[in-house]
Every structure is written in C-alpha cells, then in structure tokens.
Amino acid sequence: MLQFEEAKGLLKKQVQLIQEIESVPLADAVGRILAEDGCALVDQPPFPRSPLDGYAVRAEDTLGASKDSPKSLRVIGKIYAGMVLDGQIHHGEAVRIMTGAPIPSGADTVIRQENTDYGKEQVQVYEELCAFDNYCPQGEDYKTGDILLKKRTILDGVSIALLASLGKEQIKVYRKPRIAIISTGDEVVLPGQKLLPGKIYDSNLYYLYGRLLELGIKPVFACHCGDNPQKMANIIREQATKADLIISTGGVSVGEKDIMHEVIQTLNAKKLFWRVDMKPGAPTLAAKYQGVPVICLSGNPFGAAANFELLVRPMIEELTGHCRWNMEKKQAVMETDYSKGGVRRFIRGYYEDGKVMIPKGNLASGVLSSMLGCNCLIEITPEQCGVKKGDLVWVYLL
C-alpha cells in the first residue's frame, strides 16, 4: 500500500502548471494569477508632487523667514492638482499650489499655507524651509522600469491598486483551474429531495463545492451520479475533455456497489493507485484518463474531506504554481491527548499560536459535525502510537 507522501508525490506529477493566458478587466482580477510582469512605464508620481496646500518656492528665498520677520514673494501663478504650470519659478517668486499638483520647475519646496498670509499677488511666508522639505520627488513610489509585481503573483487588493496606478485597465492572468466534482452512491440524494428510508443527503458534493469556492475556485461541473458504472464512465468521458482534474466521492471500497473500479476499467484509464496507508480515506483510488487525473475519494464524509485537503490540494498547487492552494504545514504542541495509533492518522483539530487541540465530539470518519470550527488536520504517525498533551505534532492548516 502506498504511503501518504508517495501518493501525494505521484498525484502532483499528474497535473501540469496552467499556461493559458486570458485578459480580464483589472477590477475582476482579484484572486487571479498574474501572467505578465507588472512593470512601471512611467515614474510614480510622474512629476515632483506637492504633499500639501501652500506655495511652491525656492528654499533659499525662505532663509531667515519667521512670523516676526516674514519674507515677501511674488505670486506668479496658481496650480491645482491635475494642472501644470507653463514656465518656472525664479528668485523671489512663488506659485500657489494645491495638494497633488506638480511642483513647478525652479521650486524645491512647498510652504504650508497656514505658514503664510494666503497672499494672492504677493505672499508673506513665515517659515524657513530646506530644499526638498514638503516635496514628494518624482518616482517616490516607483521608477520607470521597476518590476512591481512578478509574473505568477496572486493579485490582492494592494496589487490591483498598484496595477491601476500603472494605468492597466485590462490585465493578463492565467486561466482558472477547471475542476469537475461528482458524488456517487445510490443511497445519496441531493438536498431538497424527499429522504426515503435507507437514504442520506449528499454532503460530500457540497463539501467539495464549498471548499473549492472558499479557495477561490468555482467548480466547472458538479453532479451526483447513482451507482451506475456506464453513466459514471460517460460523465468522466465528457468532463475529461474540459477539466484539469476530476474528483469523485464514494464507490472506492471493496463492496459489490463500489463502482469506481469498474468505471476505471470501462474507461481503460490508467490506474495510478488504490489504497493509501492513512486514516481516514485509505481506499482512495487514482487514475488518469485522456491525460486528466481522476481522483476518487472515500464516500465517508470526513474521509472525503481529509483526502481532498491532503491529496487534492497539492494537485491544485501544481496546477496554479502556488503554495497558497496547498495546506501550510506547521509544528504544534498538543493540548489534548489522543490514544489511537498503529497507522498514519489525520484528525481534525484547532490550531492557534503554536498549540493545537482536538475538538470534543465524535471523530469517526462518518461524522462531519465535529469538523465545524476546526482549522487544521493533525498528523499522528504510526510510530507515535497516539500522542499526549505536550507532544510535538505536525499540523496541516485548512
């Protein structure tokens, strides 16, 4: 039986980094992956800029100025933000200037208006300044040619704002991952339908759908399929023409209705592995069909959930080129005991500031409710034979 790390490594090799590029409006690009360098074509700001409302002057003309001994300068013009002044400032001259306006040529500082008499033709200045006081130099934020954002950056609010400051309205991004999800099982009915005896509602499909949405990926296809191998094979045939990755739940064990083995055979897909030496989710089955990996998770709610996180997310990291889609692994100190051992186990937990605790409630593979509020999976190795409060463990952050 494959070890967890082997299974993960094998699955990661089945997917390829997405290279296709599309152009989207900048405002829609939050969460997308940049497919070009964000390179500055102009300095920012493109001119020396006034950081306040006042008078642009030559610092040498303010030498010795104070409230008691003002210096008088001739006001030769007025500039609001968005305007430019023709000409330049000479000795003894000032220009009325507003925040954000370009400091005119010849001036090297701006006197705050509160330190003047607000003069219109002639202004009295009450303050001595040095050159480049109250002066935002051209290129203060960045300079022409600076690469502000590297290709493959995930775009967040700050990077969107920076790209806007570069003047970008459309931006090149890599296309989104295309993931198809299918739940199986005759016992499973979709929410909203009547629950007949022996049936349960489909939570696995919604777990996968909801978690992918949380991760910023809207599945391209989601459906439930009964235990009909031909029908399931047809769904996979169809989705393999579109998706980067197909995920199913259920039908992977050894029973007579564990259809996924037959589906893989029917499709003549290449089986990669069946069974991984881990709990939950040991019967995970993986195959490749028409170049597309098909990963078939346990039908047990916690088994499907844990193996989506532990085995599928590393594949999404490979698709996108970003560790953000994988789980961060950290060491933590156990706050609670856990007695089961014998196999590599992953149990739900809550991590905070280097410590991790196991929630109260039933931790069985069929139980989903105790996963509420959890933010990690705790790994218990076979060698550990359970862990005690104070022991160091590895946790995988959800």
Place this chain on the structure above:
Amino acid sequence: MLQFEEAKGLLKKQVQLIQEIESVPLADAVGRILAEDGCALVDQPPFPRSPLDGYAVRAEDTLGASKDSPKSLRVIGKIYAGMVLDGQIHHGEAVRIMTGAPIPSGADTVIRQENTDYGKEQVQVYEELCAFDNYCPQGEDYKTGDILLKKRTILDGVSIALLASLGKEQIKVYRKPRIAIISTGDEVVLPGQKLLPGKIYDSNLYYLYGRLLELGIKPVFACHCGDNPQKMANIIREQATKADLIISTGGVSVGEKDIMHEVIQTLNAKKLFWRVDMKPGAPTLAAKYQGVPVICLSGNPFGAAANFELLVRPMIEELTGHCRWNMEKKQAVMETDYSKGGVRRFIRGYYEDGKVMIPKGNLASGVLSSMLGCNCLIEITPEQCGVKKGDLVWVYLL
C-alpha cells in the same frame, strides 16, 4: 481633534446590523451569513449504518468464531446502500450488507467480508465480535433537534456540507452589505485612459474595490468624480438611497479644491467629524446623509488604505455583526527600529508568529508599493516616541 478610538467608536454607531433576509441556493451561500438556525430535522445517519462491506449479524452468534473454528450462519438477504431490508435478523442468521446500508433490525454488528468465506446462502464467519463493533449508530453525527449552526454563522465549506446533510437546498441568509465607493480629484484619471501631464492614475478606487472583494463584498457602486461639488453631491444623493455606507477618497484637506467640505454643506448632511489625531489619514471627514454614513478618506494612497482598514472595517463589522470584517489586534515584538514619534502612527508591517517587521522601502503616505506583501498595520503611540527592536507593539492584521 478626535482620537483614533473615538473616531472609530463614533463611526461604528452610525451603522446598523443588517436584518433583511433573503433565500439563496445552498451552493451560492459560501461566505454568506446564516439567518436561521441550522437545526437537525432527522438523525444523521437516519439509521444504524454499516461502515464496511460484510455481513450484518448478531454478535452473540459469533462467540468463539475463528478461522479454524468458523461459525456458519444462514444468509437471509442482501442490502446495498440506499436500500432497506424488510424483516429482521434472528439467531443464526446473517444479511449480506454493503458500506452505507442500514444495519437491519436484530443485527448488532457487521463482520468484515474478508473475515468470511463470502458465502451466498450460508456464510462461514471467522471472527468473534462484540455488539456494536463495526456499527455506526443512528444519530452518530447529530440527532434530531440538534442546532448545528447558529444564526449569524458565516458559512464556510464545512457548514455548507452540514446544511446539505440536513437536506437544505435553499438557505436563508442576511443580505450582503451595500457599499458605494467614489474617488475624487481632477488630477486622477482611470486606468486605460491617456495620462496627460499633471495627472496620475486612480489607485484609490481600485484599492477600495480590490480590498472589499478580498473581504467578500462586491461594491454596489464605484466611480471616479472630478472636483465638481455639485456632481459629487448628486452622486451621494443617489447612492444614499441604496447603500449602507458611502466611502470617498480625496478632497478632504484644506485646499481650494478640497470639495468634500462643500459637498457635505450642499447636501446639508450632518458632519460627524473632520480630522483624526493619527497618521496617515488625519484629514478623514465623516458625515451622515439621509441616515447613511459617508466617510471621506484622504487622497494619499497609504492614507486612504490605512484608514479604510482602521476606520471603515469596524463599520462593516457593525453592519454584518461579525468581527471577521474588522482587523484582528495582536501584540507583537518589533524586529526593526522605527524612529518617528509625536503622534499616533500606523505603519505597514509584516507579522508572523508574534514578531513584526517593517518593510524596506519608502513608507511615505503617498507610496503604495511598499505595502505589497505587508499583512498588518503597526501602531506606534505618541508616548512611544518611536520603537526599537524588541519593543512590544500592537498590530492590526489586514
């Protein structure tokens, strides 16, 4: 001048918790706020369930069974997942059962098929089990009447899956916050347009838009408005009929083109405050018009950004009833020195595991690029007069 905490407190009082409820398909509810209790109407599972493929039996009938001394039981039927068996198991009987199927009445355990001869009419069992071994009891996950999710929970992947297991297809959620954003300034042009001399591209509008999207809130309105008080007043008049909150950037200082003061007067809006004793973003102006708070941020990129995070996000917390929309405040140890003091300052930083560092690069209010990769704002109080490596500071996580 108002202190930061006072300004924040005053702003929080201006918004009211959203009470309007709408019904959405469960699959679209990720990130939404639940407006009903998620209450179990049936046990989960609704019946005792087989966790494996094998034979449902009475434990007492397996007493002493082993490979060498098998017990023979009569197979009276077969159940797949999704089916139910009419009748019940008596002494000496077994039912062939698959994973997920209801354990028939009379049986109290399931023998794993690998520990049998897979018999069809008569089965030899090789293992002695106790009652309730390999047995998932009815209600193992949750019981009828359990409240799994409380009203006002933010729905994540796990809670969506749980609601699905309850059979919910449509779900009641509170409506989304409605936020309008407007940037001002004649010097500002939208990305995609030609950059004439004296102009800069609009990054503030994109910062607000991008950050709100990151926080899961799509602004209901976004535009740029030149320095035209009448036009700006009209935009606010219109948006105040629809939005919970209006945010603008620019035009809040003391210059001749700082139109927001005039806009507030024109609208006859109630001015709440102008100027907060903090850097950046001191000239923040706040008003209330037709019951809708209008918060006017600095036009400086970092000023607008920091005050959006520090002053606007607490308002979104009040709107939604969730601290998730506010910034988490933590204590951290400085890894770098910072020398400026004299006023309450918020500087961009990177926090990890109890430590915080200030990025290299220009930290001026007009500079956005050094905010890339930052994940917090560091508060430097006036009393601190700067901080040294090793000092304790408060950080606000972005």
